[in-house]
């Protein structure tokens with residue numbers, strides 16, 4: 315179990331609204347909301363965008379809107395290896411002077427012709443510091459209410475993702491990944507202060523599980539948990555839930571949006587991480603002699 319080494323930091327969630335079928339328009343909307351988030355006082359350290367914001371959230375759109383995404387560490391000098399959204403996200407990070415989780419976009423891997431739902435993160439110099447391909451694809455069928463099958467056009471990723479920033483280590487997942495507690499547990503055991511999920515629940519599963527899952531992941535692992543959604547668009551085929559949220563290690567909801575466009579700010583209190591773990595020391599009371607250590611092989 316790695317110790318959490320983090321300093322207090324400020325998180326800004328951009329619940330982006332107004333996106334539609336025109337990719338360049340979606341990118342301009344993202345630029346505006348990131349710039350607005352960065353201009354607030356105190357300035358946030360880390361800004362977050364939602365899941366699949368440059369494209370409609372539809373299995374029939376992912377290939378058309380997909381882009382190449384280079385490997386982690388890329389500074390964008392080889393401009394052929396990345397698409398317009400990635401170039402724009404690098405600029406947003408540089409211009410804002412903040413760390414940026416650029417939500418997720420559809421990624422094409424040319425050598426296998428596979429499409430992934432991929433989240434990226436950047437430092438304030440625009441360097442790509444993390445790339446997470448959604449591991450658990452959103453394939454559900456609640457008859458008459460919500461049916462979705464990402465696996466019709468997407469391939470699942472096969473790695474877990476964390477990145478180190480000066481304010482602490484952050485775990486990155488995407489939406490449906492939150493339903494798999496092992497992922498957040500591994501991140502927590504690797505010393506992450508927060509698990510952040512660009513997301514897009516819907517008006518069926520949102521009321522059922524959105525808050526419950528974040529509070530569960532936070533309390534189980536005594537970390538901050540946050541999901542950043544797009545705003546709801548009444549004209550879209552997929553009705554995003556909205557309700558972007560940050561939950562603290564005690565399971566308290568610190569901030570929550572409604573369904574409209576919004577920017578939410580939350581202060582990540584590293585002292586609370588420490589006191590929660592001191593007062594309720596479950597992270598050191600686990601009985602891996604009785605049940606298997608799910609994080610074995612990842613530390």
Ligand SMILES: NC(=O)CC(=O)C(=O)O
Pocket residue numbers: 452488489490491493513514515516519520
């Ligand atoms: N959109 C998702 O990936 C997940 C979701 O909406 C849900 O789990 O519910």
